[in-house]
Amino acid sequence: MSVTEQPAPGTGPDEAQEQLRDRISADSLTTRRDYLRIVATVSGGLAVGGLGVASGILHRHGDTETLPEARKVTDRLDPGQSVAFRYPGEEDRAVAVRLSDGTLVGYSAVCTHLACAVLWREDRGPEGELYCPCHEGVFDARTGEVTAGPPPRPLPRVFLTEQLDGSVWAIATARSGEPAKDALCRQFGDSRPEVAQRLGCPDATRATETGRT
Numbered sequence: 001m002s003v004t005e006q007p008a009p010g011t012g013p014d015e016a017q018e019q020l021r022d023r024i025s026a027d028s029l030t031t032r033r034d035y036l037r038i039v040a041t042v043s044g045g046l047a048v049g050g051l052g053v054a055s056g057i058l059h060r061h062g063d064t065e066t067l068p069e070a071r072k073v074t075d076r077l078d079p080g081q082s083v084a085f086r087y088p089g090e091e092d093r094a095v096a097v098r099l100s101d102g103t104l105v106g107y108s109a110v111c112t113h114l115a116c117a118v119l120w121r122e123d124r125g126p127e128g129e130l131y132c133p134c135h136e137g138v139f140d141a142r143t144g145e146v147t148a149g150p151p152p153r154p155l156p157r158v159f160l161t162e163q164l165d166g167s168v169w170a171i172a173t174a175r176s177g178e179p180a181k182d183a184l185c186r187q188f189g190d191s192r193p194e195v196a197q198r199l200g201c202p203d204a205t206r207a208t209e210t211g212r213t
């Protein structure tokens with residue numbers, strides 16, 4: 001399977017502006033979804049039932065207005081395949097890839113250079129690459145890091161989970177290059193110290209110790 005949404009490399013000013021907004025949106029929407037990565041980080045990845053756990057955390061957080069809905073990406077994704085989808089918003093282009101060793105990865109498909117569409121190219125590199133045809137930008141499929149070309153930042157990550165029936169779901173996003181634990185500690189250090197402590201956030205540990213004295 002190949003990526004199904006591939007805008008033309010050449011874009012006019014209006015479309016370029018729209019793509020830039022897409023890119024900014026993909027980055028800015030990550031913060032309020034960081035909570036989901038608590039589950040992924042603590043448990044080592046969401047298993048079946050994890051989506052409900054994740055939703056529960058948000059409800060406890062009291063942020064129902066911004067409840068991010070898990071979205072089904074595809075019924076099945078085999079090694080070497082990719083699928084384009086939109087997440088977390090309808091305008092946020094993303095791509096899911098099953099690497100040859102079975103690893104499932106997801107990223108924003110908006111290039112961090114000038115917002116062209118990033119494509120999965122199984123035929124490039126030792127295990128395939130995420131490739132931007134506009135200016136030959138290349139991203140490591142396993143990490144999202146830039147490996148060639150002008151993109152200044154890694155692709156923002158989209159966290160995926162797989163259910164027992166083989167379906168793949170998008171559940172959260174991350175900022176470009178932001179370590180998961182850093183983002184989680186930043187968001188939950190004050191408001192959810194018990195969760196932050198589970199993650200080993202230094203500030204949460206200190207706050208808990210201070211609270212006990």
Ligand code: FES
Nearest residue numbers: 111113114132137
């Ligand atoms: S827009 Fe992707 S490399 Fe320039």
